Amino acid sequence: MDASRANCVVATPTPLPVSPSSQYLLRFFRDYQNNSVIVAHYNYTGKLKENKYRDGLKPEAIVFLIICLLIVLENAVVLVAIWRNKKFHLPMYYLLGNLTLSDLLAGFTYMVNIVMSGPNTMKLTPLLWFLREGGVFITLAASIISLLAIAIERHVTMVNMKPYHAGKRGRMFALIAGSWVLSVLLGVLPIMGWNCMGSLEDCSTVLPLYSKSYILFCITVFSGVLLAIVALYAHIFRIVKSNTQRLGSLRKGLARKSQKYMALLKTVTIVLGAFIVCWLPLFVLLLLDFCCPVRRCSVLFKADYFLGIAMVNSLLNPIIYTLTSKDMRRAIIKLLCRHCLMTEDGHIKKIGVPFLECSTSKAEVASHRLEGLETTLSSGNITPSPIKAFYPKGPNS
Numbered sequence: 001m002d003a004s005r006a007n008c009v010v011a012t013p014t015p016l017p018v019s020p021s022s023q024y025l026l027r028f029f030r031d032y033q034n035n036s037v038i039v040a041h042y043n044y045t046g047k048l049k050e051n052k053y054r055d056g057l058k059p060e061a062i063v064f065l066i067i068c069l070l071i072v073l074e075n076a077v078v079l080v081a082i083w084r085n086k087k088f089h090l091p092m093y094y095l096l097g098n099l100t101l102s103d104l105l106a107g108f109t110y111m112v113n114i115v116m117s118g119p120n121t122m123k124l125t126p127l128l129w130f131l132r133e134g135g136v137f138i139t140l141a142a143s144i145i146s147l148l149a150i151a152i153e154r155h156v157t158m159v160n161m162k163p164y165h166a167g168k169r170g171r172m173f174a175l176i177a178g179s180w181v182l183s184v185l186l187g188v189l190p191i192m193g194w195n196c197m198g199s200l201e202d203c204s205t206v207l208p209l210y211s212k213s214y215i216l217f218c219i220t221v222f223s224g225v226l227l228a229i230v231a232l233y234a235h236i237f238r239i240v241k242s243n244t245q246r247l248g249s250l251r252k253g254l255a256r257k258s259q260k261y262m263a264l265l266k267t268v269t270i271v272l273g274a275f276i277v278c279w280l281p282l283f284v285l286l287l288l289d290f291c292c293p294v295r296r297c298s299v300l301f302k303a304d305y306f307l308g309i310a311m312v313n314s315l316l317n318p319i320i321y322t323l324t325s326k327d328m329r330r331a332i333i334k335l336l337c338r339h340c341l342m343t344e345d346g347h348i349k350k351i352g353v354p355f356l357e358c359s360t361s362k363a364e365v366a367s368h369r370l371e372g373l374e375t376t377l378s379s380g381n382i383t384p385s386p387i388k389a390f391y392p393k394g395p396n397s
Contacts, residue, residue, distance in 0.1 A: 031198075032125060032191075035123070037197060038124055044294070046295040050301060057114075064114055065115075071104070071311065074319070075103045075314065077335065079101060082094075088331070091157075092150070100321075113135070113136055130190055130195070134188060134190065138184055141183035141218075141221075142179055143275070143313075147225075148179075149176065155235070196208075204290075215286050215289060230272075233272070271317055282307060285306045
């Protein structure tokens with residue numbers, strides 16, 4: 001009898017081993033969908049003491065929403081102007097268009113960020129929180145890397161005098177594609193695991209689910225890119241200015257061409273300067289976030305204002321394009337209200353908006369005169385010119 005019972009006993013199956021990748025997926029679905037994680041992290045950093053997580057949208061949030069709407073509309077107008085005018089179908093304007101697109105998306109993502117913030121933050125899962133903040137980081141990275149792409153294009157075209165032949169336009173598209181690939185990679189690192197979930201002492205105060213080490217890494221990358229941009233422009237200015245001074249009295253024609261090249265740099269240089277001014281306060285705040293112990297620095301709870309100042313940069317860029325480029329002014333006015341602001345022969349009317357016809361500087365006039373030469377350089381149909389004599393040749397020239 002005992003033997004028969006022993007034969008009827010069913011063996012308990014041994015649990016199957018779980019691979020590290022399966023464990024990660026289980027943790028992903030368990031922790032990233034747990035709303036209590038958000039509450040725990042915000043409570044640890046002290047942010048739950050603020051009223052904005054209990055009440056609705058504050059007046060300043062509504063102001064920021066209006067600014068974001070203006071950002072989207074302004075940059076959309078610039079993109080349409082570049083798309084509809086064949087004169088702007090050049091590598092330089094494609095790169096400016098890429099910067100404009102990143103500004104437009106920055107305005108949109110920040111608008112989504114505001115709507116999902118405040119009391120709605122406590123309703124988010126960690127997955128949605130990472131998507132909300134990651135969108136802002138991606139567009140920020142895209143703006144900075146787009147500025148680097150523009151600086152590289154200016155350096156290659158103006159210093160080494162290497163025109164964009166039809167077969168070499170792939171380089172421009174590679175710069176654009178590369179900027180977005182790097183930006184997306186940088187923005188998704190927290191959701192892929194570089195975060196402080198499970199380690200509260202490593203959490204940022206400004207962004208309570210982000211690791212302080214990730215914040216420092218982003219600031220280091222952004223600072224390195226900006227330093228590279230400044231170095232490229234400094235080299236261009238130094239070469240062109242030295243040759244202008246050296247040949248100004250002997251070859252006035254070459255000096256004039258050199259001055260025109262300097263004028264072409266003004267728009268992107270102003271854009272870079274505006275970017276640094278607008279984003280520097282936020283960078284300093286994030287560095288303070290890395291260094292300051294939890295709940296010790298009350299200014300970290302005011303990060304929304306610093307981010308708002310940073311987002312103003314995306315509002316300024318289309319204005320900079322309009323005020324520093326006569327061609328861009330004409331294209332935008334033609335797009336918005338051709339009949340009320342332009343004459344039949346294509347000139348801007350003096351009545352109503354007289355400042356739009358004025359150049360912002362003497363250099364802008366020189367830049368406008370160089371339009372034909374710049375088009376030639378970008379299309380690759382360049383003819384021999386003595387200007388090559390005083391520009392350094394590239395290694396492959």
